[in-house]
Amino acid sequence: MHETAQILRDKKIRPTLTRLAVGEVFFKSFDHPSAEDMVSKLKKVSPCISRATVYNTLELFVKKGLASKRALKAGGVIYDPVVSPHHHFLDKESGKIYDIPWDLAKLPGKIDLPGFEVEDYYLVITGKKTRRTNGTQQKNGRNAQ
Amino acid sequence: MHETAQILRDKKIRPTLTRLAVGEVFFKSFDHPSAEDMVSKLKKVSPCISRATVYNTLELFVKKGLASKRALKAGGVIYDPVVSPHHHFLDKESGKIYDIPWDLAKLPGKIDLPGFEVEDYYLVITGKKTRRTNGTQQKNGRNAQ
DNA sequence: GTTCGTGCAAACGGTTTGCAACAAT
DNA sequence: ATTGTTGCAAACCGTTTGCACGAAC
Numbered sequence: 001m002h003e004t005a006q007i008l009r010d011k012k013i014r015p016t017l018t019r020l021a022v023g024e025v026f027f028k029s030f031d032h033p034s035a036e037d038m039v040s041k042l043k044k045v046s047p048c049i050s051r052a053t054v055y056n057t058l059e060l061f062v063k064k065g066l067a068s069k070r071a072l073k074a075g076g077v078i079y080d081p082v083v084s085p086h087h088h089f090l091d092k093e094s095g096k097i098y099d100i101p102w103d104l105a106k107l108p109g110k111i112d113l114p115g116f117e118v119e120d121y122y123l124v125i126t127g128k129k130t131r132r133t134n135g136t137q138q139k140n141g142r143n144a145q
Numbered sequence: 146m147h148e149t150a151q152i153l154r155d156k157k158i159r160p161t162l163t164r165l166a167v168g169e170v171f172f173k174s175f176d177h178p179s180a181e182d183m184v185s186k187l188k189k190v191s192p193c194i195s196r197a198t199v200y201n202t203l204e205l206f207v208k209k210g211l212a213s214k215r216a217l218k219a220g221g222v223i224y225d226p227v228v229s230p231h232h233h234f235l236d237k238e239s240g241k242i243y244d245i246p247w248d249l250a251k252l253p254g255k256i257d258l259p260g261f262e263v264e265d266y267y268l269v270i271t272g273k274k275t276r277r278t279n280g281t282q283q284k285n286g287r288n289a290q
Numbered sequence: 291g292t293t294c295g296t297g298c299a300a301a302c303g304g305t306t307t308g309c310a311a312c313a314a315t
Numbered sequence: 316a317t318t319g320t321t322g323c324a325a326a327c328c329g330t331t332t333g334c335a336c337g338a339a340c
Contacts, residue, residue, distance in 0.1 A: 119272035127264035195297040
């Protein structure tokens with residue numbers, strides 16, 4: 001199955017070889033990679049891929065709704081193939097980020113702030129991870145919610 | 146009144162001239178300055194202050210509980226003299242950040258995540274600001290909550 | 291005299307930009 | 316022809332580090 005090509009075509013992104021390679025790796029990256037992480041992963045597969053192209057492609061994915069981009073910790077932004085609403089837990093010891101399903105935090109359905117037009121909101125939760133859970137496994141990137 | 150000196154002494158920070166200058170400016174900075182913003186502000190007052198010292202001092206303030214440090218948007222961390230719990234609204238057009246009082250969002254008193262030891266949590270709200278409010282005025286940095 | 295605080299410049303890491311070549315329309 | 320895509324290197328910007336000097340303990 002050429003799922004990645006289909007995902008790109010659905011979003012009117014021309015499925016070039018480079019973009020297929022980026023997509024192929026990114027859409028299964030549930031470890032909240034930075035752009036530089038993605039460059040590393042991709043260099044292993046396709047050694048002469050360009051840093052600039054990876055950055056461009058990730059930004060393109062964000063623009064087209066195939067990725068979300070979050071500033072959660074100092075020193076760089078992370079990209080997430082899960083675009084449905086969810087929260088993030090940041091382990092202060094390891095620096096690892098875990099997805100937290102939206103309804104685990106009992107938030108009000110909408111947030112009304114006089115003077116502000118709210119587009120999006122999410123929790124950033126910090127602390128320490130205690131047990132191994134499946135916290136980061138969430139494969140509903142482009143379908144759910 | 147030498148309020149700044151007292152704040153520092155209370156936290157066992159030796160109130161050197163440099164730190165007084167940083168504190169004097171920082172403790173009234175309710176505009177969510179980056180470290181580099183603080184360097185600029187301080188260079189106006191005290192032109193030969195060192196970049197490294199400003200960075201060091203801000204980190205010291207964070208460590209001593211006089212500042213909070215947040216990654217809210219790409220391209221750098223911001224420092225906030227308001228250390229009591231509150232949320233942040235990020236205006237996507239202007240890039241400006243506004244403090245949102247804790248109880249404006251009706252959050253549950255605590256968040257229970259099996260497998261995680263929750264230390265801190267807060268909302269990041271994005272959108273557009275519509276009206277001028279006093280959203281960013283909140284002078285209860287070291288006292289409230 | 292050992293640690294702490296400061297300034298300066300260089301280094302560093304993540305990201306963006308400029309440019310040249312090529313492919314698709 | 317014009318636009319879109321890619322790679323490469325250089326530039327850029329926020330932050331950290333190394334070092335030297337002076338002040339405080």
